[in-house]
Amino acid sequence: MRPLRGIAFKLASVLVFIVMASMIKSTADHVPAGQTVFFRSFFAIPVIFVWLAVRRELPGGLKTANPFGHFWRGLMGTLAMGFGFAGLGYLPLPEVTAIGYAAPILTVVFAAMFLGEEVRLFRISAVAMGMVGVMIVVYPRLTVLSGDAAGYLEAFGAMVVLGGAVFASLAQVFVRRLVNTEPTAAIVFYFSLTATALSLITIPFGWVWPTLGEAAILVGAGLLGGVGQILLTSSYREADASLVAPFDYASMIFALGIGYFVFAEVPTLPMLAGAALIVTAGILIIWRERQLGLERTRQRKAMTPQG
Template sequence: MRPLQGIALKVGSVLVFIVMSSLIKTTTADIPAGEAVFFRSFFALPVIVAWLAMRRELATGLQAHNPISHIWRGLMGTLAMGLGFAGLGFLPLPEVTAIGYASPLLVVVFAAMFLGEEVRLFRISAVALGLTGVMIVLSPRLTVVSGDVASQREALGAMLVLAGAFCSALAQVFVRKLVNTEKTAAIVFYFSLTSTVLSLTTLPFGWAMPNAWQFATLVLAGLLGGVGQILLTSSYRGTDASLIAPFDYASMIFALAIGYFVFAEVPTLTMLGGAGLVIFAGILIIWRERKLGLERSKGRKAMTPQG
């Protein structure tokens, strides 16, 4: 795959996921987060199954060599999705997006804790810088005790989104373990299946009957979720992950535009400054990983006997 094609697919996936979140946000006043997770997961399944069938990978997608790890990945991913959807009801879309950037930073920490990956001073410093940016974004919302009701709701939303970022990071750690035994098709399929089933456990806590407009919006969000997953997976085929990973942060541009023009959300300088710091830290980590990868590749080539 050409690098530009991989970048285009990555940016496309980012845009689709932001639009999906925007659709979910329009329903948060009436539809519980668990119900939104069900629609997002269930209606993504037909898209993913059709894609796997077209690629003749359906049989591969149904093979699970490590079902327990799929369940744990599904649990963490479903919690992350539900908490993020709940936070959309309390906070502006760009702010939710900025706090969500904590997830890849936390992956570095959790990978060291649970996978034994070596984390050197450069990455530790970059993670600390990024988490400082997250705290700057959060700082106006930390008024749980002293603030009014509206401020307390915003503080709750911030905590929900941050908790979702923690769960998302844990889910990515499970994915790193899964790729050792499972095909990508299986990871994609079983996450949607697991999250669909898990979302049904929220039924006793009260689901609302959506009206026709809300039903169509939620179904579209689910379909877009499936399309976004396909675009994301396809973007990494034949393209260096370190090349396209920075384009994750294009989501802030899309979130700012949609937040302003659709939801009349005007970003604060504090939020923009904190988000910029997080993005800078994330790109530093990606740049460092790419540099180390190139050095390791040169080392391997130097050790290869020349015939």
């Protein structure tokens, strides 16, 4: 285990994904979200494939005992990606990032519902705090009664991004099931493959012919998506998940910077306050997961016969 290297990989992945999101945002006014999902997924496949080949995880690393599990994880992940990309066309980048933080909080709820994981008062309180933060971020956008066209679009965008967070949390639940039987290489690869195939279903809903500049940006976003996935996976190889997971929230710093300097997006006080609550709740959940993991480890050691 090399914790500093793991943290470095994690921060690099967070930066790469935010840059990727900003590239996608720059094309969102013209290119439909489904078409963007195709570029993001399809052009990530060669990067991931080369990485797996270098690690000598081909073809053995792609064997699967649960193809339907990969399909459902891919479906939820594709919907999350599509909703998130669509939201970038309606809301500032930092706001989309903040609402997206609801995903790991909702994962606690869905893991209890579908995986039977026990959720005690501490995590219930953290989830409640996180959801209050989400409502603080979303509430100013819910201006549907104002009769203002921009207000309608912003409210729609907020709901779309929140829907993406719901699907992202469901995708994480499927990942938790898959890791019990599937190698990481298979989970990474088949997600990109499934998302590419599913994105083609959206062709009848209005794909466009992108300009040369837009095509270059979208291809670049796809390649960055593959690189980001490799960096993310590598971070968890180098350090404990409980150590590197909190660095996900560094994405808010990057999003604020890119939003301000690239898109001239000035963050509002409610957005910052809500994001602070969501981040605090997320870190508390991660801390609690670590404590429970240490407790389970101690119990296993206590039950192991001593030779």
